[in-house]
Amino acid sequence: MTTALAAHQALDDQRTFWRNRTRAFFSFALPLMFLVIFASLNHGDRLEDRGMIPADVFVVPGLLAYAVIMATFTNLATDLAIMRDSGVLKRLRGTPLPASAFVAGKIASAVAVAAAVSALTLLVADLAYGVSVPAGNLPGLVLALVTGTACCALLGIGATGLIRSADSAAAVTSALVLPLTFISGVWGEFGGLPEWLHRIAQAFPIQHLANALQVAFDPRTAAPGISGGDLLVLGLWLVAGAWLSLRVLHAELRRA
Numbered sequence: 001m002t003t004a005l006a007a008h009q010a011l012d013d014q015r016t017f018w019r020n021r022t023r024a025f026f027s028f029a030l031p032l033m034f035l036v037i038f039a040s041l042n043h044g045d046r047l048e049d050r051g052m053i054p055a056d057v058f059v060v061p062g063l064l065a066y067a068v069i070m071a072t073f074t075n076l077a078t079d080l081a082i083m084r085d086s087g088v089l090k091r092l093r094g095t096p097l098p099a100s101a102f103v104a105g106k107i108a109s110a111v112a113v114a115a116a117v118s119a120l121t122l123l124v125a126d127l128a129y130g131v132s133v134p135a136g137n138l139p140g141l142v143l144a145l146v147t148g149t150a151c152c153a154l155l156g157i158g159a160t161g162l163i164r165s166a167d168s169a170a171a172v173t174s175a176l177v178l179p180l181t182f183i184s185g186v187w188g189e190f191g192g193l194p195e196w197l198h199r200i201a202q203a204f205p206i207q208h209l210a211n212a213l214q215v216a217f218d219p220r221t222a223a224p225g226i227s228g229g230d231l232l233v234l235g236l237w238l239v240a241g242a243w244l245s246l247r248v249l250h251a252e253l254r255r256a
Helices: 002-019 022-042 055-085 086-092 099-129 135-162 164-185 194-203 206-216 228-255
Strands: none
Touching: 002 022, 002 099, 002 164, 022 055, 022 099, 055 099, 055 135, 055 164, 055 206, 099 135, 135 164, 135 206, 135 228, 164 194, 164 206, 194 206, 206 228
């Protein structure tokens, strides 16, 4: 029964998501635009410090990580903040829909968007720029995407506790995500970053998601293309995100 209700909630969220053109653009179209822009800018270049691999092989997985973050972390944090301020969470307590089915449906909808944008990113990268994951490294790609998607989704729910109002949701999520993307290798490598910025990036999951995907894309990586250290950090953040999201949801539903 709960599974059916969660599936119904996910379908309802999908309809709402695609009807909202602004949310659909920022969660789906914007990452693809960045892919086209950055992959085109770097097309034909090679990275000397990475064995002369094409620059796009390094850039594309970073932008794939960004797409996953936008579809899960940003989408869920913003959506729940809006629902809280509009009174939807408050009315939820007066309905027969279990909180677990509601949350599962929200996560499933975000995961569906992440899966769709990931698939389209991989397709565009392959057809337009000739960048694809070596067949033997597919397990590493799948593990990175699954772990990263789950981690970002749970952290997105937890981040709702930092958002004081729906109007500030975009600003808060951008402040949490954008600085870390620049120091985490999502947009490419920036020379001259001080060591303390590298240490900050290493403490958060964005760098590890981007690096796990970059390892899977790298043609020099031996099969199965799994970056164990990065997946371990993502797994630890997944556990932390689960704990944080439960606390935040409990507090938000009680306040509502």
